Amino acid sequence: MIEVEHLSKSFGDNHVLKDINFTFEPEKVNLIIGQSGSGKSVLTKCMVGLHQPDEGEVRFNGRAMDKISNQERTEVRKEIGMLFQASALFDSLTVQENVMFPLQMFTKMSKEEMLDRVNFCLKRVNLENVNHLYPSETSGGMQKRIGIARAIAMNPRYLFCDEPNSGLDPNTAIVIDNLIHEITHEFGMTSVVITHDMNSVMEIGENIIFLYNGQLWWKGSKEDILATDNPEINAFVYASKFMKSIKEVHKKGI
Amino acid sequence: MLLCRRIRAKMVLLSGLKKCRLLRLFHHIGEYFLMVIGVFSKPEKLRIYLQRTVVEIDKIGISSLGIVALMSLFMGAVIALQTASNIESPLIPSYTVGFTTRQSVILEFSPTIICLILAGKVGSNIASELGTMRISEQIDALDIMGINSRAYLIAPKILGSIFIFPFLIVISMFLGIFGGYLVCALTGIIAPPDFVEGILLDFRMFHVVYALIKTVLFAFIITSVSSYHGYHTRGGAIAVGRSSTMAVVYSSILILIVNYIVTQILLI
Numbered sequence: 001m002i003e004v005e006h007l008s009k010s011f012g013d014n015h016v017l018k019d020i021n022f023t024f025e026p027e028k029v030n031l032i033i034g035q036s037g038s039g040k041s042v043l044t045k046c047m048v049g050l051h052q053p054d055e056g057e058v059r060f061n062g063r064a065m066d067k068i069s070n071q072e073r074t075e076v077r078k079e080i081g082m083l084f085q086a087s088a089l090f091d092s093l094t095v096q097e098n099v100m101f102p103l104q105m106f107t108k109m110s111k112e113e114m115l116d117r118v119n120f121c122l123k124r125v126n127l128e129n130v131n132h133l134y135p136s137e138t139s140g141g142m143q144k145r146i147g148i149a150r151a152i153a154m155n156p157r158y159l160f161c162d163e164p165n166s167g168l169d170p171n172t173a174i175v176i177d178n179l180i181h182e183i184t185h186e187f188g189m190t191s192v193v194i195t196h197d198m199n200s201v202m203e204i205g206e207n208i209i210f211l212y213n214g215q216l217w218w219k220g221s222k223e224d225i226l227a228t229d230n231p232e233i234n235a236f237v238y239a240s241k242f243m244k245s246i247k248e249v250h251k252k253g254i
Numbered sequence: 255m256l257l258c259r260r261i262r263a264k265m266v267l268l269s270g271l272k273k274c275r276l277l278r279l280f281h282h283i284g285e286y287f288l289m290v291i292g293v294f295s296k297p298e299k300l301r302i303y304l305q306r307t308v309v310e311i312d313k314i315g316i317s318s319l320g321i322v323a324l325m326s327l328f329m330g331a332v333i334a335l336q337t338a339s340n341i342e343s344p345l346i347p348s349y350t351v352g353f354t355t356r357q358s359v360i361l362e363f364s365p366t367i368i369c370l371i372l373a374g375k376v377g378s379n380i381a382s383e384l385g386t387m388r389i390s391e392q393i394d395a396l397d398i399m400g401i402n403s404r405a406y407l408i409a410p411k412i413l414g415s416i417f418i419f420p421f422l423i424v425i426s427m428f429l430g431i432f433g434g435y436l437v438c439a440l441t442g443i444i445a446p447p448d449f450v451e452g453i454l455l456d457f458r459m460f461h462v463v464y465a466l467i468k469t470v471l472f473a474f475i476i477t478s479v480s481s482y483h484g485y486h487t488r489g490g491a492i493a494v495g496r497s498s499t500m501a502v503v504y505s506s507i508l509i510l511i512v513n514y515i516v517t518q519i520l521l522i
Contacts, residue, residue, distance in 0.1 A: 048398050077400030088391040102399050105298050232322075 001026055002047065002158065007056035009039075009046055018214045020056070022085035026157075028180055029204045033195060035236060040194045047192070047240060048080055048160055049073065060158065078106055080171055081151030081189075083161040085109045089135040089145040089150070095122070099150045099164065105220040106154065117197045121149040141172035143178070154185060159184065165200055175204045187211065198243055201225065210231035210236070286482050292404040293478075307417075313417025314477070318423070318507065320376065321515050322368055325424040326359075330365070330433030338443040348444040349392050351461065352434065352452020357461075359430035364423050365465040366513050369472035372419070373505040377480035380411055381501035384484025387492035393485070394461035410479040412474060419473035420466045427465070464520050471516065472509050479505045 002024040009017040016039045024030040026215055032040050045051040047058050049065055057064045060076050066074070089098050095144050097119045103109055109117070122128065125145040135143055151159055153195035161180060181204040184191040195201065201208060205222040212218075218233050225237055226247070238244050297303045320442040333451045350485045384407060387393050431453060437448045480501035 045394075049395055050397060074400040077398060080398055082398045083396065084391045085394060086390055088395040090392055090395075091390075104302060104401070105401055154399075 001061055002030075003059040003062075003191070004047065005056050007043070007046060007058065008054050009042055009051060010054055016214050017053075019212075020216050021040065022209050022219060023218060024190055024192060025207065027057060027185060027188050028206045029184050029191045029193060031195060031201060031205045031208040032211065033201060033208060034217075035234070036196070038211040039214040044160060044162060044192065048082060049077065058110065059142075062076070066077065078154060079157040080122050081154065081156035081159045083144065083147040083159070083164055085152050085163045085166055087135070087147040089143060092134050093134075094131065095127075095133050095135065095146050097137075098135065098146060099153050102133055103156045117153060118149075121144075121153050124152070125149045126175075138142065140167050141169075141176070142186055144168065144172075144176050148176075148179060148183070152187065159189045161193045163194055163196065163239065165195065165197045170199065171192055172200065174203065180204060189197065194216065198237060198240070201237075255330050261469035265314065265447035269436050276426060282482075285486065287407070288405055289482055290478060292402065293408045293481075295402055295405050295463070296407070303406070303410060306406070307414050309480060310410045310414030311418045314380075314415050314478050315422055316420060318372060321371065323428050323429055325368065325371060326364065326429035327433040327436075329363055330355060330359055330430030331437040332451070333430070334437050335441075335443065338438075342380055343368055347451035348448040351438070352449035353455050355424045355449075356431055356453045356457075361432075361462050364395040364430055365468040365472065366509065368423060368426050369419070369469065369476065369509055370415060370506055371507060372422075372477045373472075373480075374502050375450075375475050375504045376415070377501045378498040380477060380480040381484035381498040382494055384408075384481060385497040388487045389402030389490055391495060404485065408478070408485065410483060412477045413476045414459070416470055416471040417471050423465060424462075427462070431483045449502065460510070464516075467520065468513060468516050471512055475508045475512060488503060 003150070004020055004022050007020040020043060026057060033113065034040050042051060046053045049058075050075050052066070055067055059065070060079070063072065065073060065076065082163055085240070089095075090101065093101065096115075099121055099175075100114050103117060109154055118131070125148050125220045127142060127145050127149065130138060130142065130146070132249055138146065144228075148161075148164075148221065164176050164180060168176065179201050180191055180193060183189065193200065193204070202222055205225070208220055208222065208225060208232075209216055210218040214233050218228065218230050220228065225233065228234065264328070278416055302352045334351055334355045337351045338348075341348075341350060384393070387407070396406060435446060435453075438444050439446045483497040483501040483504070487493050
């Protein structure tokens with residue numbers, strides 16, 4: 001479980017996050033949605049400890065990140081896997097070395113055990129025979145999947161995905177969405193996905209929070225989002241013609 | 255660590271006051287020292303850090319051997335030529351050319367000029383590598399994994415350069431003096447035995463030690479300053495280029511300042 005309480009963050013005079021409160025339950029895909037500049041990425045960076053909040057706290061299973069020792073914080077971080085928007089794979093390492101990297105740093109596994117784990121993770125994200133390729137030799141969709149494989153290598157309790165579908169075609173985006181959904185339930189993780197993509201919201205959004213101007217504006221499920229009357233969220237959700245047509249269908253009860 | 259956090263909080267306050275150049279300078283100095291403290295914290299896995307240090311020795315040192323050799327050979331030759339061409343008085347013995355070449359190469363050319371060249375080659379390489387890692391979120395990925403990214407990325411570079419630079423400089427000394435000898439042998443400006451006599455005249459081992467002390471300090475400056483600029487890159491491709499330029503400029507300025515201070519302390 002991830003709990004965020006009274007979280008605020010400013011950069012100079014720019015108040016990016018204002019008194020944010022929510023709880024993300026385990027074994028659920030939790031979505032953070034909102035317009036560009038609404039504070040989604042800053043919120044995630046505060047949650048994973050890349051930014052220090054000005055006020056409030058983030059708790060991972062009751063452990064407040066700012067109140068624990070450095071060693072405990074490192075232990076919490078080992079339980080976090082993250083998929084970055086641009087994958088953030090180490091370009092000087094092969095795919096195999098990328099996925100093996102956290103295992104080499106934090107476990108006492110033998111080389112064979114690590115290779116087994118790497119192959120398991122790559123197979124889980126439907127990648128085979130790519131072990132010796134470099135990230136630059138793989139496609140965008142493959143890089144996302146390698147990123148997920150690296151994120152789950154240490155068997156994390158929390159999985160953060162920063163816009164996992166950006167730059168991907170609709171088919172590959174759905175593959176990535178489904179993969180995140182499957183592994184969340186398969187490994188009992190708490191997943192947090194930042195997205196703009198309404199397809200993703202409708203596909204995997206079990207628990208959704210909507211940020212607006214740095215404030216937590218709305219929370220609910222993918223079913224609730226279609227029924228809400230909140231004007232800001234409606235403007236966001238039904239921005240495209242396609243979504244507007246869905247709304248019409250929904251209203252008519254077809 | 256608590257003290258570090260408090261200092262960092264003050265630094266953040268100071269960084270807000272961007273209008274004051276002096277405060278910004280103090281901010282950068284403070285950040286630099288905090289980075290250096292962070293670099294030398296306990297490694298997660300010593301074996302991996304040692305492996306990375308060996309890789310950095312190859313990347314920083316061995317790959318620079320070519321340019322160091324070429325520069326040293328030609329600069330030694332030019333020093334010998336210029337000294338010979340400027341000695342017109344018959345009262346000055348011809349072995350002076352060998353003596354001057356040796357002193358110039360050992361005291362100043364090899365440790366300082368070669369390190370300035372390495373500041374350009376190695377410094378820009380380090381800053382652009384770390385800058386690119388920063389803007390592509392690879393450093394964030396390390397931090398989220400629970401790895402001390404400063405120690406993992408920067409410590410092997412600093413240790414590797416401190417280890418390999420003295421070897422490069424000793425090679426540079428030999429090749430610089432050999433370049434002078436070669437020009438004497440090929441052009442006949444002075445007899446090679448006279449040049450050798452000059453090389454051996456009043457040789458003090460302390461001068462080599464002094465040069466190596468400077469080299470170690472310069473190695474630390476080049477890698478740590480360049481790493482600082484690369485690690486703290488913010489923005490995109492233009493910021494990486496800017497970091498790379500800043501790394502070379504600040505490393506070179508600091509090398510010149512430290513060169514003066516060390517010379518004042520050790521030789522005067």
